[in-house]
Amino acid sequence: MTEKNPISDLGVLVTDLRRASMGDAAPAAVKQIMEDVFKKPQDICDIVPEFIENDTLLYEDEFVSIWHCRFIPERTTPPHDHQITAIIGIYRGAEHNDIYEMYPDSSLRKTGETVLLAGEVLQMSPTTIHTVSCASIEPCCGIHVYLGELTVVERSLFDMATGNALPYTEETYRRLMSIK
Ligand SMILES: [Fe+2]
Numbered sequence: 001m002t003e004k005n006p007i008s009d010l011g012v013l014v015t016d017l018r019r020a021s022m023g024d025a026a027p028a029a030v031k032q033i034m035e036d037v038f039k040k041p042q043d044i045c046d047i048v049p050e051f052i053e054n055d056t057l058l059y060e061d062e063f064v065s066i067w068h069c070r071f072i073p074e075r076t077t078p079p080h081d082h083q084i085t086a087i088i089g090i091y092r093g094a095e096h097n098d099i100y101e102m103y104p105d106s107s108l109r110k111t112g113e114t115v116l117l118a119g120e121v122l123q124m125s126p127t128t129i130h131t132v133s134c135a136s137i138e139p140c141c142g143i144h145v146y147l148g149e150l151t152v153v154e155r156s157l158f159d160m161a162t163g164n165a166l167p168y169t170e171e172t173y174r175r176l177m178s179i180k
Contacts, residue, residue: 010047013037014059014066017145021064026147027085027123030064034089034121034145041118044091044143057151058143065150071095071140076133078176079108079158080168084148086124090116093140097122100129100158108163116142129158 013033020029038044048068056068065084071077071093079100088095099112108129115135116122124130134140156165157172166172 010049010058013047013143017066018059018061018064021145021147026063027087030087030145030147031121031123034087034143038089038091038119038121041091044089048091048141060149060151062149063147065146065148067144067146067150069142069144071132071134073134073137073139074180076178076180077131078173078178079129079131079160080173081127081129081155082124082146082150083126083153083155084146084150085126086128087121087145087147088116088124088142089121089145090118090140090142092118092142093134093136093138094118095140095142096133096135098131100131102129102158102165106163108158108160129156 016033017030020026020033023029051068051070054070054072058066058068060066079098095116097114097116098110099114100108101111102108114122155168157168157176158165159176160178
């Protein structure tokens with residue numbers, strides 16, 4: 001017997017995530033959907049088109065921002081926060097996250113790291129500071145869900161060389177991206 005794909009297309013997943021993001025229990029509800037769906041990463045591969053951009057905004061409103069993200073080997077994002085809850089699911093490759101904390105003396109220190117493999121989901125708090133890189137030979141692809149309007153949230157980037165917090169802009173993000 002052939003098992004039915006629980007999500008027929010990307011639009012259905014986006015609609016389900018939008019609905020889940022509006023309730024009081026949004027973090028748990030969105031995480032549950034992500035865990036259910038990413039259990040079968042090949043099903044996500046089957047419904048995601050080949051996006052040209054590495055970061056593609058699939059949907060955004062005041063409750064949720066849903067992105068398709070692709071990380072290319074040998075590049076690492078600058079440390080950044082989100083100021084809203086983030087729930088990340090990986091369906092291809094592997095994503096390496098270094099976790100940082102800002103100490104009272106304004107120094108940024110690495111406090112942990114985690115590698116997400118295809119099929120895994122990670123929830124991050126609004127204040128989590130992290131860098132992201134690709135931990136696989138092939139590009140790492142996933143769906144990133146943020147519980148708020150990410151494009152208008154005032155959040156920070158951190159310059160690893162100086163430890164300075166900077167307002168998040170796409171231009172600064174690209175400038176601080178490191179290449180091995
Ligand atoms: Fe991030």
